[in-house]
Structure formats: C-alpha cells, structure tokens
Amino acid sequence: MGEHPVHALFGGTFDPIHNGHLHIARALRDELQLTWPGDQVRLLPTGQPPHRDTAQASPAERLAMCQLAVAGETGLAVDAREVFRTTPCYTVDTLTEIRQEIGNEAPLLFLIGGDSLQQLHRWRDWQGIVRLAHLVVAQRPGSDLQAGLYPDVADWVSKNQLPPSRPRLSHGKIYVLSAPPVTVSATDLRQRLALGEPTAGLLPDAVRRFIFDNGLYHGAGRN
Numbered sequence: 629m630g631e632h633p634v635h636a637l638f639g640g641t642f643d644p645i646h647n648g649h650l651h652i653a654r655a656l657r658d659e660l661q662l663t664w665p666g667d668q669v670r671l672l673p674t675g676q677p678p679h680r681d682t683a684q685a686s687p688a689e690r691l692a693m694c695q696l697a698v699a700g701e702t703g704l705a706v707d708a709r710e711v712f713r714t715t716p717c718y719t720v721d722t723l724t725e726i727r728q729e730i731g732n733e734a735p736l737l738f739l740i741g742g743d744s745l746q747q748l749h750r751w752r753d754w755q756g757i758v759r760l761a762h763l764v765v766a767q768r769p770g771s772d773l774q775a776g777l778y779p780d781v782a783d784w785v786s787k788n789q790l791p792p793s794r795p796r797l798s799h800g801k802i803y804v805l806s807a808p809p810v811t812v813s814a815t816d817l818r819q820r821l822a823l824g825e826p827t828a829g830l831l832p833d834a835v836r837r838f839i840f841d842n843g844l845y846h847g848a849g850r851n
C-alpha cells in the first residue's frame with residue numbers, strides 16, 4: 629500500500645464548469661498532496677444525471693468546456709466515460725468500473741459539494757459507494773455539514789474521518805476540504821449568461837470564450 633497512484637473523480641453536470649468547480653478540484657489536489665506520478669483529479673461530466681433535468685449544453689459542449697478548463701493544470705484531467713450515455717449514470721456503477729481498472733489497493737476518491745452530501749442518502753447504494761471510494765466534500769455556502777445530514781450519513785461521517793495527507797487506504801473514509809466556500813453556481817451562471825450580465829471571474833477564460841463563440845446559454849456573448 630502507498631505506492632499506488634491516487635485516482636480522484638469529480639462528477640458533475642458541469643453545465644457549465646465554473647471557477648467554483650476548479651477551486652475545489654485544486655483544493656483536493658493540494659490538501660491531499662496528490663503530487664506523485666500518476667496521481668490525478670479527473671472531472672467526470674455526467675451524461676444523464678440521475679436526479680435532475682437534462683443539461684442545457686450538449687454532452688460534447690460540456691466535455692469540451694471541461695477539457696478547456698483543465699488544459700495546462702497540473703494533476704487535473706477529464707474522464708469522458710459517462711458524458712455520452714443516454715441512460716442515467718449512477719456513481720456506484722462508475723466507481724465499480726473504475727475500481728476494476730485500478731485494482732483493489734489503489735486509493736479512489738470521489739469529490740462532491742456539501743449540497744450533494746446532504747442528498748447522499750437518496751443516491752443509489754451510497755453505502756456501496758463508500759465501500760469503493762473515499763468521499764471528499766467541499767463546503768458550499770448554505771450547506772450545513774453538521775446539522776443538514778441524513779442521520780445514517782451523519783453517523784458514518786462522524787466515525788470515518790480521513791487525515792489531511794495523501795491517502796494510503798483504498799476507500800471508506802471522508803475528508804472535508806478546508807478550502808473556504810465560494811458562492812459560484814452553474815444555475816446562477818446560466819441566468820447571468822441568458823441576461824447578458826457580467827461573468828468575469830466566475831468562469832475560466834477559455835470556457836467563457838467557448839460559451840460566447842458557440843452562443844451557449846442564449847444571449848451569451850455580451851460580457
């Protein structure tokens with residue numbers, strides 16, 4: 629144990645990917661010291677998310693935006709295995725597939741925001757997810773990680789804390805990032821873009837250009 633690369637996955641609709649996403653992907657890489665050769669935080673754009681409406685941008689556009697967002701970023705990459713699926717993508721299935729690829733010993737992490745942790749008990753087989761991977765949670769404005777959790781999840785969280793160092797165990801723990809919360813959300817960005825309101829500082833520059841060049845989110849292109 630310990631000599632295996634660490635694989636971290638960050639699933640999302642990424643409609644569009646924004647600086648809040650990049651902030652927590654970088655925080656995961658840096659706080660858990662994923663600096664060994666082969667260590668990676670991979671953005672995992674979902675195809676059909678299980679619990680929400682279809683994305684506004686197409687799978688190919690969301691994938692392209694993720695690729696632009698990580699270009700040149702040490703230790704960040706994109707995993708395209710879910711994005712073109714037309715049936716719901718359940719995280720437990722994807723992590724099972726990745727676990728088969730990397731073997732049983734390698735640490736596997738799944739990054740979510742605090743709002744997702746509050747919904748975790750509604751996910752398909754969440755206990756199965758933590759038998760496959762560690763969870764890493766980013767604090768998000770409005771998500772109270774002490775009071776807002778389903779009791780079974782809160783109980784598991786309280787007993788399974790991971791220390792802030794490069795993980796050696798393969799799965800089963802939780803790490804809450806110390807990175808301060810940032811307020812950016814994709815819903816707010818889509819609204820701003822539709823209304824032609826400013827988005828500077830909220831999106832990676834290359835993603836902003838892609839949105840404008842391709843006329844995404846109706847009305848984009850003015851700011």
Ligand SMILES: Nc1ncnc2c1ncn2[C@@H]1O[C@H](COP(=O)(O)OP(=O)(O)OP(=O)(O)O)[C@@H](O)[C@H]1O
Nearest residue numbers: 640641642648740741744766768810812813814815
């Ligand atoms: N600003 C943020 N801080 C922490 N976590 C975030 C932030 N934005 C998104 N996340 C997390 O990233 C994951 C993917 O998010 P998603 O692609 O749905 O973006 P979103 O901004 O939450 O979108 P939407 O507003 O459409 O719900 C989720 O687990 C979500 O909790």
Ligand SMILES: O=C(O)c1ccc[n+]([C@@H]2O[C@H](COP(=O)([O-])O)[C@@H](O)[C@H]2O)c1
Nearest residue numbers: 639640641674677678718719720751752
């Ligand atoms: O597996 C599930 O039941 C499940 C339920 C809700 C969300 N997820 C995953 O959580 C990630 C974030 O989802 P979202 O909807 O916040 O973009 C994304 O990878 C989804 O596939 C997974």
